[in-house]
Amino acid sequence: MTSFEARTRECQRQLADDEALVLFPSPNCYYLGGFDEEPGERHFFLFVPSSGDPAFVVPELYAEQVQTSTWVEDVRTWADDEDPLEVVREVAADLDVADAHLLLDATMWARFVLDLQRALPDATVGLADEVLTALRVRKDEHELDALREAADVADAVVEGVRDLGADAVGMTERELARDVESRLYEHGAETLAFDIIVGSGPNGAQPHHGAGDRTIESGDPVVLDFGARVDHYPSDQTRTVVFDGDPPAEFETVHETVREAQNAAVSIVEPGVEAQEVDAVARSVIEDAGYGEQFVHRTGHGVGLEVHESPYIVDGNDRELEPGMVFSVEPGIYLDGEFGVRIEDLVVVTEDGHERLNTTPRGWRV
Known part of the structure; x- marks a missing residue:
């Protein structure tokens, strides 16, 4: 188990059954997923449910980079001529988090927060810091x-x-x-x-x-x-x-x-x-x-x-x-x-x- 997977599993133990993390390119995303990238205009998310395996939703042009850099096996992609929110809905359904309390990156751009709320209208939102701050504050x-x-x-x-x-x-x-x-x-x-x-x-x-x-x-x-x-x-x-x-x-x-x-x-x-x-x-x-x-x-x-x-x-x-x-x-x-x-x-x-x-x-x- 990599340190990134170990952190993710510990994070999942801190989540309530009806909670999930949704991260975008950020220190939090790197801390759990092991992939480092600057935020951009394309939809790029890491979904971490309270149990089971996480999944990435990434632009198609990032597919190989993410797959070779992260321990996460489930990497879903979307092309520039496709609607990324369709992939978001698909992943949310597969992970059973479409109506969960989603803990989002505090630094997530407003446009992506609004898109997540539009794609998953039955979900509620909070901040990922509620869970991740306590984990990240002690360094390994x-x-x-x-x-x-x-x-x-x-x-x-x-x-x-x-x-x-x-x-x-x-x-x-x-x-x-x-x-x-x-x-x-x-x-x-x-x-x-x-x-x-x-x-x-x-x-x-x-x-x-x-x-x-x-x-x-x-x-x-x-x-x-x-x-x-x-x-x-x-x-x-x-x-x-x-x-x-x-x-x-x-x-x-x-x-x-x-x-x-x-x-x-x-x-x-x-x-x-x-x-x-x-x-x-x-x-x-x-x-x-x-x-x-x-x-x-x-x-x-x-x-x-x-x-x-x-x-x-x-x-x-x-x-x-x-x-x-x-x-x-x-x-x-x-x-x-x-x-x-x-x-x-x-x-x-x-x-x-x-x-x-x-x-x-x-x-x-x-």
Whole structure:
């Protein structure tokens, strides 16, 4: 039994008798079916009943790709001159789910949701997250190995970028982002985890700035946030550095505060601790230093097939941490119009504590 089939069978055990999953190209579809594809305009579904074998409904041009990539044996196809909803009705009847409670991908495009409702008027709909979030939140060893490898790629790249030193001064943020991208692929990234963030000087005070045309100047704090995907799983690491020159007067205090907050939050990670407690520890350090108003986001987010997924490390989330959970710990302080500081590592909850996936220096000097 492949890991994908094992996940599917476990998922089926969580479904009520009158429930079924209907997924479209998404992380959920890959998690169960093992086939990875971007959403497109054609009808593409994975039906997972509460018992028995699942079935794919795919465009004819995908038939061979799906059949050779997935453990699912039942792959129904439709041609471009045919009505895909006829195949949907046929599969639903064969799997006895035409009047079931269908749990759909939260990211399924509206046109496909409406088409499913039109094709299966006796069915009701809900969200697949009701079942799959609880399964995906704990990573198996294969997933953890991929996440570790992706973190190693990010670690290697941030070390190389630090070595640029004064050579980074005079580059634009976009030029440095392209340099980071090249290094990620050189070190084994299959794709980027997300758009690279290079926030220099005042741009660093925007947590999701991206990378623009501003030229990096001597003394600029630069927020570097990037990651790589390896075997479908991403890394996500942030460091804030000064490539050359003297930073603003308040910068060292802010950076040390963020580093203390991150270390304090990571130190309490273990099974049984509530997610909101990790957030509270980081926030208390920053508030005690007088920067509470400048910490404007949650302390972290889960990482798996998606860069942002459960568990969210935020006030109000009383979910207890469990072995196999992976999430970021990334407190930050942002002084509008001046600079920002964020430090981020990925952390795995182990049986008796935690493991940091990122091990590069967290200081600002290069």
